[in-house]
Amino acid sequence: MSLSEDIDPVAVIGGSRPALARALTSIENARPGAAELLASLASHRGRAHVVGITGAPGAGKSTLINALLGELLARGRRIAVVAVDPSSPVTGGALLGDRVRMGGHGADERVFIRSLSSRGHLGGLSRTTAQLVDVFDAAGFDVVVVETVGVGQSEVEIGRVADTKVVVCPPGLGDEVQAIKAGILEIADILVVNKGDSPLAARTMLDLQTSGGLQRDEHWTVPVLRTVATSGEGIAELVERIDAHAHAHVIGIGRRLRAATPSGASDAMPAAPATDDELFEQLRRWRTAGRGVALATVVRTWGSSPRPEGSHLAVEESGAFLGSVSGGCIEGAVISEAKEVIADGTPRLLEFGVSDEQAWEVGLACGGRVQVLVERIE
DSSP: OOHHHHSOHHHHHTTOHHHHHHHHHHHHTTOTTHHHHHHHHGGGOSOSEEEEEEESTTSOHHHHHHHHHHHHHHTTOOEEEEEEEOOOTTTOOOOOHHHHHTTTTTTSTTEEEEEEEOTTOSSSSOTTHHHHHHHHHHTTOSEEEEEOOSOOSSOOTHHHHOSEEEEEEOTTOTTHHHHHTTTGGGGOSEEEEOSTTSTTHHHHHHHHHTSSOOEEETTEEOOEEEOBTTTTBTHHHHHHHHHHHHTSTTTSTTHHHHHTSGGGGGGSOOOOOOOHHHHHHHHHHHHHTTOOEEEEEEEEEETTOSSOTTOEEEEETTSOEEEOSSTTSSHHHHHHHHHHHHHHOOOEEEEEETTOHHHHHHTOOTTOEEEEEEEEEO
8 A cells, every 4th residue: 555545645734633643653664655745745845933952961951842832832833843862772762751841731732742762863863853844844833843862062963954943051061162162052043041040050151152153144143041941931032032033034934945955055054964864865866777876984983073973975976975974074085985986896994084194185173083984885
């Protein structure tokens, strides 16, 4: 049975909760017909405001989202939540505790909460998060909130999924602000110091306000807000700032979709690396067309490598590529090696670092090393 016979796209677009639940499960598990379902919904995207909530573990993201749900409901919004929980490296399962913390509003018909396990996917999200956001968007939700797992400096995949990125910081960051400002703080559209009733909150706010980089462009200055999610303090102001960003010139609702198309490049953040699903689908298309392809994978990093272990770069025999293993530093060298691998079929384990003359030629960050395995895909 085709998925179109089992799940009616019209019912999904119309907001049917049973159809929506089945569609999400089908896409999350990559069942037959899931791609066709997504394609049928694509033209209905672009109406929802996608708000990403990210930050370090223990910042209170789930509790903050529960408070946001209450405020958004009071303003007449329909809200979907995609909550990503970390998966166990042993069992692959997840506790899905985010759903428990948001239980206060989960029974409301205007709220749909979907919990996901990251399933070991890097970057703070699961591999299907972006597709599930598309489904909620097509189903007519006003706001789609995406909560990442607790993240560190370089886990910024939320930047390609959300229109507005809210980075939640716990009190007491201190010198850690300097350590992380070159990573996740740089993607923030709004900075929030949650647990703002802590004696350390005022100092953390001052550190963030003076850390630099809050003026994104002429259209937006990143605000630093204080909230106490357990009491609701500061939540109304946070919603006001989220709404203001949604309607700001060239950066609000639909930003994530403009970022995915060349015509919107000037209006959006720089393109992020492709998801694993997008990358492997492109590999499949190249192979179906009879072209030789190779896959490069970061297998080990040390120091300041800009992409984490598990990052991929797909290369076609002519030199076309998708993905990233370094954010641009060593892609040229890896693509050149990949073309050789396609030609002779011999896998190569490449290493770039400050002690490697080639690394200096391609501009690898000082103090970092990375190992990349390149293999032909048959």
